[in-house]
Amino acid sequence: MKKKKLKIKYVKVFSASLVLILGVLFIIKPKWTKESIDRIEYSNEAITIMKEKNILDEITKKKYSKTVEKMLESGKYEEKYFDDYTKINCPEKENFEDSINTFLNKNYTPEEINNIFEYLNDTNQKKLKEMEHVDLKDYVKISNLEVDKIERYETYRIEKNTNIQDAVTKVNIGLDLEFYSEIETIQDPDSYTVLLNKYRGLPENYVPLDLTPLSINKNYKLRSKAAEAYEQLQSAALLDNVKFFPFSAYRTKDYQTGLYTKYVGRDGKNAADTYSARPRHSEHELGLAVDIRSDGLNDNLTEEHYKWMLDNSYKYGFIVRYAKGTTPITGYIEEPWHLRYLGVDVATDVHNKGITFDEYYDLYLKNEK
Numbered sequence: 001m002k003k004k005k006l007k008i009k010y011v012k013v014f015s016a017s018l019v020l021i022l023g024v025l026f027i028i029k030p031k032w033t034k035e036s037i038d039r040i041e042y043s044n045e046a047i048t049i050m051k052e053k054n055i056l057d058e059i060t061k062k063k064y065s066k067t068v069e070k071m072l073e074s075g076k077y078e079e080k081y082f083d084d085y086t087k088i089n090c091p092e093k094e095n096f097e098d099s100i101n102t103f104l105n106k107n108y109t110p111e112e113i114n115n116i117f118e119y120l121n122d123t124n125q126k127k128l129k130e131m132e133h134v135d136l137k138d139y140v141k142i143s144n145l146e147v148d149k150i151e152r153y154e155t156y157r158i159e160k161n162t163n164i165q166d167a168v169t170k171v172n173i174g175l176d177l178e179f180y181s182e183i184e185t186i187q188d189p190d191s192y193t194v195l196l197n198k199y200r201g202l203p204e205n206y207v208p209l210d211l212t213p214l215s216i217n218k219n220y221k222l223r224s225k226a227a228e229a230y231e232q233l234q235s236a237a238l239l240d241n242v243k244f245f246p247f248s249a250y251r252t253k254d255y256q257t258g259l260y261t262k263y264v265g266r267d268g269k270n271a272a273d274t275y276s277a278r279p280r281h282s283e284h285e286l287g288l289a290v291d292i293r294s295d296g297l298n299d300n301l302t303e304e305h306y307k308w309m310l311d312n313s314y315k316y317g318f319i320v321r322y323a324k325g326t327t328p329i330t331g332y333i334e335e336p337w338h339l340r341y342l343g344v345d346v347a348t349d350v351h352n353k354g355i356t357f358d359e360y361y362d363l364y365l366k367n368e369k
C-alpha cells in the first residue's frame with residue numbers, strides 16, 4: 001500500500017515536470033530553431049535583406065538554399081521565383097544571377113536550368129539567353145551541341161532516322177546542307193589540325209610560310225613538320241618493304257584552280273566535285289597533304305600498301321583522309337593515296353576512334369580552339 005502511493009507520487013511529479021519542460025520548449029522553440037538556422041546557414045547580408053523585404057519567416061521556414069542566398073545578396077531576388085530558386089543548384093561561377101532570372105523568364109524549368117549550367121559551355125549559354133525558349137530535350141547533354149541548330153538537328157534526326165549524337169555531329173559538319181552551299185572561312189589556317197572540307201575554305205590570300213622540299217623529289221613541298229614526318233614515314237615503310245613515291249604535295253591556289261577547272265571541263269562539275277576540291281578547299285593548299293603512289297603505279301596505292309598506310313601512317317602523324325566508307329561525310333570518293341598530316345597525337349586519336357577527321361574535329365577540336 002505504502003509502496004503503491006509512493007509510486008503514484010513519483011509518476012505525478014514526473015508527469016508534471018515533463019509537461020513543464022515540454023511547455024517551455026514549445027514556447028521558446030520556434031525562435032530558437034529559426035535563430036540557429038539563420039546563424040548557421042544564411043549570411044548576415046542575406047538575413048538583413050530578408051528582414052527588409054519582410055520575408056525572413058517565410059524563407060527560413062524552408063530548407064536553406066544557397067541560390068536564394070546569392071539571389072538576395074546580388075539584389076536580383078524576385079519574389080515570384082522563390083520556389084524555383086530553391087530547386088536550382090547554385091552554379092559554381094560568377095554572375096549567374098542574371099542568367100537564372102533570364103532563363104526563368106523564358107519559362108525554362110529549374111531542372112532545365114540545372115542542366116544548362118551543368119552541361120552547356122559559355123557560348124551556348126550566351127546564345128540560349130538571346131533565343132526564344134527551345135525544348136532542349138536530351139540535346140543538352142551532347143558535348144558538341146550548338147543550341148541555335150537544335151531545329152536542324154531534329155529535322156535531320158527524323159529524316160535520317162538516326163540518334164541525337166549522330167544528328168548533332170553531322171549537322172555541325174554541315175551535312176544537312178548541300179556541299180559548298182554555306183562556306184565558312186577558316187580562321188586558323190596555320191594550325192596543323194585545321195579542318196578544310198566542302199563547308200570550310202581558306203582565306204583568299206593564305207600561303208603557308210614554312211614549305212620544305214621532300215628529299216626524294218624537291219618539286220614536292222610540305223610544311224616543315226609534315227615534311228619531316230613524311231621522311232620518317234617513308235623510312236619506316238621501307239623497312240616493311242613498302243615503297244612509295246609522292247605525286248602531289250603543296251599546291252598553290254592557282255594550281256588548284258587550274259586542276260579543278262580542267263576536271264570540270266573533262267567530266268562536268270558534279271563528277272569533278274567527287275574527286276577534286278574546289279580552290280581554297282584542298283588540303284594540298286595547306287601544305288599538309290601528300291598524294292602517294294606505289295612503286296609501279298601512276299597515281300594509286302596497291303591494296304597491300306593501302307592496308308599498310310591504314311595501319312601505320314598515324315604513328316608518323318598522317319591519316320588516310322578519304323578512306324573507304326567516308327564518302328557520305330567527306331563528299332569525296334575513296335582516295336587511298338591522299339595522306340593528311342595532323343601530328344602524331346591527333347592522327348593517333350583519329351585512328352583509334354575510327355572516325356573521319358571531319359567528325360573528330362567537331363567532337364574534339366572545335367571547342368578547344
Ligand SMILES: [Zn+2]
Binds near residue numbers: 248284290291337338
Ligand atoms: Zn590529294
